[in-house]
Ligand SMILES: *[C@@H]1O[C@H](CO)[C@@H](O)[C@H](O)[C@H]1NC(C)=O
Ligand SMILES: *[C@@H]1O[C@H](CO)[C@@H](O)[C@H](O)[C@H]1NC(C)=O
């Protein structure tokens with residue numbers, strides 16, 4: 001008998017039996033759980049829908065379509081919220097039968113307050129008659145800083161509860177996630193079968209994060225350090241890989257995927273293994289594009305916070321090379337570099353101090369102006385006088401500052417990487433819109449070319465650059481992109 005049991009064939013058989021039994025068991029349990037929640041949502045479907053619609057004056061003849069915007073931080077007033085409200089306004093304009101349901105965690109405020117703030121912050125007018133707010137109580141589950149360990153996973157699991165709370169209030173016809181909670185897509189799909197749309201600003205996990213841990217692990221291995229930190233890093237790597245797999249799996253439950261830039265598109269397509277459409281968010285370039293494109297002064301501006309990654313040192317070095325190679329630029333043809341930025345904390349102050357020192361050492365301090373904490377009108381003043389806008393950050397994901405230069409009629413000289421390379425300083429109407437560089441020599445050379453452009457040449461590039469950004473990153477083009485994507489599931 002014992003012989004029979006220990007027989008490898010019998011053992012394998014038992015093992016396979018055990019695995020398939022537990023697999024079947026898990027499947028059945030999952031199935032039962034899903035069926036339970038599904039039927040519980042179905043039981044209240046019409047009641048909750050009617051109750052939601054009763055909170056507004058829906059006056060169209062057609063059957064309303066409920067478009068649910070999942071945006072727990074809708075009152076934050078940042079770039080993501082500009083995207084949200086612009087999208088809602090455009091949907092209201094073009095689809096009068098669509099009622100926007102906004103799932104938000106701002107449980108303390110009222111609809112009127114939120115809409116007033118949207119008007120004040122973004123100058124966007126929302127028709128109160130076709131929006132309904134659903135106030136969620138469980139937003140604390142996705143709060144930053146709530147979890148000290150396994151933050152990604154914990155927040156993602158938290159979003160499942162938040163997503164279910166949203167569906168409990170009302171099941172929309174289309175679920176539109178505008179904050180990147182990808183874990184909610186399979187939940188929504190499995191429980192309701194409705195269409196899921198996503199606008200992704202930023203991947204929850206990026207290959208940059210993975211690569212960082214990977215590099216650290218292999219460095220430790222090379223040094224033959226096999227202590228706690230190596231094990232910790234290897235564990236982290238496995239965790240990230242696993243998370244990326246699940247994240248990719250979740251992403252596949254979305255029917256429509258929009259991303260905000262080429263950088264995000266690359267990451268999302270890689271992780272989710274599917275296509276995503278770029279819909280650039282609208283940039284507020286209006287105030288800058290009112291500045292006249294006329295004869296400008298020999299001024300190079302740099303608008304950037306004094307953060308290390310902005311690489312102001314590269315700006316000073318390039319400018320020093322420009323002045324040293326062209327001594328006339330110091331006095332007769334005096335050329336200035338104006339560094340505009342805010343000092344928000346002690347770190348910034350220190351960096352500014354060391355930049356001032358560096359300017360002295362490079363002997364360019366007479367031609368460099370530090371404009372710290374400038375007001376917006378002061379900024380506009382510089383942008384209206386200067387001829388060139390300088391940007392030196394490596395691999396910036398987008399680079400709104402460069403867009404603003406171009407809108408303001410400046411010739412951009414930007415870092416040849418990231419957003420400036422892929423999205424912004426690209427040819428428009430087959431004509432250049434500025435210059436790209438990635439080292440001191442190239443930066444200095446391009447600065448010289450840009451500063452010395454004749455009025456006619458300057459005008460050509462500046463006009464083209466302005467047209468390019470005002471077209472590509474306008475609200476109109478954004479609205480077009482969003483509506484084109486959503487139309488597939490709204491009609
Ligand atoms: C709906 O319309 C009525 C009458 O026009 C008005 O009194 C009421 O305030 C409106 N309700 C909403 C939610 O706008
Ligand atoms: C809600 O409002 C109260 C009083 O107005 C305030 O003290 C509290 O901080 C608010 N809570 C949140 C989460 O904003």
Ligand SMILES: *[C@@H]1O[C@H](CO)[C@@H](O)[C@H](O)[C@H]1NC(C)=O
Pocket residue numbers: 079080201202260261264280281397398399
């Ligand atoms: C996309 O979103 C990310 C995260 O909010 C932001 O850093 C980036 O600048 C955005 N891209 C564009 C084109 O606005």
Ligand SMILES: *[C@@H]1O[C@H](CO)[C@@H](O)[C@H](O)[C@H]1NC(C)=O
Pocket residue numbers: 342343344372373
């Ligand atoms: C800039 O503003 C910050 C606070 O907003 C302040 O602490 C700092 O002293 C200011 N710096 C200058 C140079 O005005």
